[in-house]
Amino acid sequence: MHLPTLRQLQFLCALADEKSFSRAADVCNVTQPTLSSAIKEVEAILGVQLVEREARGASLTRAGEETVERARAILSSAADLVSAAHQAGAPLTGPFHLGAIPTLAPYLLPRTLSALRSGHPELKLYLREDQTDRLIEGLRNRTLDAALIALPWASSGIETETLGDDEFLFIAPKGHKLSRSKKLSPEDLNGEDVLLLEDGHCLRDHAIAACALSPSASPSNISATSLATLVQMVAGGLGISLVPKIAAEAGLGAGADLNVRQFDQPLIGRQIGIAWRAGSPREAEARMIGKSVKKTLAARA
The missing domain is CATH 3.40.190.290 (D-Maltodextrin-Binding Protein; domain 2)
Known part of the structure; x- marks a missing residue:
């Protein structure tokens, strides 16, 4: 099974927050085409449209809203994994x-x-x-x-x-x-x-x-x-x-x-x-x- 990457999920969450491909790309420190391509790849993997592309920005579809909610949970869990590993090695590093x-x-x-x-x-x-x-x-x-x-x-x-x-x-x-x-x-x-x-x-x-x-x-x-x-x-x-x-x-x-x-x-x-x-x-x-x-x-x- 082909799965979205954490980076792609970060792009999607940034787009949900910024409601603009250009602003989301700036936040993620990538070019706009890179971010747009990543969003399309996620949609292809999931087989559903996540984003309504509009003249003055972008908005999430209903499927997109649910996906973003789950993506945030996944990213938070990944961050917790990194934090736990750091703490196990040495606290406050x-x-x-x-x-x-x-x-x-x-x-x-x-x-x-x-x-x-x-x-x-x-x-x-x-x-x-x-x-x-x-x-x-x-x-x-x-x-x-x-x-x-x-x-x-x-x-x-x-x-x-x-x-x-x-x-x-x-x-x-x-x-x-x-x-x-x-x-x-x-x-x-x-x-x-x-x-x-x-x-x-x-x-x-x-x-x-x-x-x-x-x-x-x-x-x-x-x-x-x-x-x-x-x-x-x-x-x-x-x-x-x-x-x-x-x-x-x-x-x-x-x-x-x-x-x-x-x-x-x-x-x-x-x-x-x-x-x-x-x-x-x-x-x-x-x-x-x-x-x-x-x-x-x-x-x-």
């Missing part, structure tokens, strides 16, 4: 795809990765910074091997390990009444304009939960896309906010005209954790990376 949320990546990874590189010189780490939902999807579709996220975060088919706590600090423009008050508790934020990150960032939800804020606490027309922008908005007098202590310790807000202080009782706003796909052959390596992150967190304390 070769490529490893690690994701991290934007409120952790720039503040936690530099020191962690330096230690990993020293201990595992054969490790080739590929980093992806993104919001939690997309990182979890990357774990599910096997484009990521592990991801550093904020917990709690429940998701079916995903396993996590808690690595440490992250305290939230209060920030406000210099001169703000809460900057000068002798005592500070989360309840003091009610009634204030609390600036938060935009929807989609888990830090927004954790900040609201940590201080039991009303959803209306944040001005409806003001939100930030990053912690750096958030800090500058606070320094500009637009409101107050919360920032992770790990970010403040890494220099976030340094030089800005604002006040940063702890709450009277340390406000643990979230836990830092590492996540991986349940059943992944890279679980042991994910835990090893988590252990390195845990050491970095312990060194901070």
Whole structure:
């Protein structure tokens, strides 16, 4: 029986994603005629049309959609085979795809990765910074091997390990009444304009939960896309906010005209954790990376 090759299945999946022969060829780093010929060969092997060729692109037939779904599973299994073989030979060697949320990546990874590189010189780490939902999807579709996220975060088919706590600090423009008050508790934020990150960032939800804020606490027309922008908005007098202590310790807000202080009782706003796909052959390596992150967190304390 003549079977499609893994490379041909990769071409088909790329075409399904890009919906264009030219873009799919670019993604696969081949010429368009090469990719088109490979797709025709798969159709000939299977004896069914998989792709509707259109003037402005390409779309899958019903048979094509089912074939792509099965092709993705086959490619994922092949990737798992390679990963398992690498791990059996020596852990943390070769490529490893690690994701991290934007409120952790720039503040936690530099020191962690330096230690990993020293201990595992054969490790080739590929980093992806993104919001939690997309990182979890990357774990599910096997484009990521592990991801550093904020917990709690429940998701079916995903396993996590808690690595440490992250305290939230209060920030406000210099001169703000809460900057000068002798005592500070989360309840003091009610009634204030609390600036938060935009929807989609888990830090927004954790900040609201940590201080039991009303959803209306944040001005409806003001939100930030990053912690750096958030800090500058606070320094500009637009409101107050919360920032992770790990970010403040890494220099976030340094030089800005604002006040940063702890709450009277340390406000643990979230836990830092590492996540991986349940059943992944890279679980042991994910835990090893988590252990390195845990050491970095312990060194901070």
